[in-house]
């Protein structure tokens with residue numbers, strides 16, 4: 001995987017994803033034992049952010065430091081990209097300075113264009129379509145709490161047409177985890193990603209269900225996931241979305257359809273009282289802070305595998 005871009009799960013083999021998870025477990029052990037692990041000594045990561053971030057920014061920056069390298073935060077407002085310099089020129093120039101680029105942007109096409117012109121690996125730190133670094137951390141969290149991935153059932157309730165739903169669909173299909181997505185009409189996942197995920201699920205022997213019925217989707221779930229109803233960049237639709245998603249809240253009543261030992265995941269930031277109740281996200285089934293921590297370990301694995 002050296003030199004490869006990390007833009008979406010569909011570009012990776014199942015074995016490669018499992019290898020990244022093994023690396024993440026190893027790196028987490030080193031960090032917990034206080035054992036130095038400078039695999040990326042002298043390596044520099046450039047991080048371009050066109051949207052806000054707490055977890056992604058800090059975990060990448062700390063991760064590079066722990067690996068012996070360095071990260072540079074580049075807000076698109078402060079670099080010439082924000083004043084109209086082209087993606088291709090920016091990618092070509094930055095590739096001459098840094099060893100890897102992480103980008104959080106709006107359109108997925110922009111990151112593909114960036115990767116096309118970059119001569120160093122590009123990591124997707126979130127686009128409107130995909131959030132793969134988050135979902136690798138989610139897989140690590142599920143593996144830690146459930147001891148396996150293949151054969152489990154993950155249920156995602158909420159906005160099916162967002163980055164989290166899409167990356168979860170691809171990742172689940174790759175690792176052989178059943179996935180059900182419950183979303184209101186008008187907020188169903190991207191059709192091309194559905195078709196692709198179905199194909200991948202066929203190969204791994206897992207099932208993919210897309211429905212408007214949250215109770216049905218939740219049946220016997222081992223892992224329950226949701227995300228905000230209004231993603232970054234959709235703020236103008238907030239009122240309309242609040243109404244559309246009313247019956248898609250993850251609450252105690254809905255979770256009664258899941259297995260009794262289900263775990264709850266949310267990439268955060270969360271809106272208590274909207275997509276999830278405080279009772280669930282702050283309750284005994286929730287592993288959201290393990291999940292947030294695992295961003296660090298999962299991303300260090302990506303960086304190590306792509307760059308060393």
Ligand code: CP
Pocket residue numbers: 052053054055056057126134267268269
């Ligand atoms: N989950 C996630 O990507 O968080 P940030 O937006 O804070 O980076």
Ligand code: NVA
Pocket residue numbers: 131162163164227228230231232267268269
């Ligand atoms: N779907 C959310 C994820 C935030 C980490 C968004 O794009 O805003």
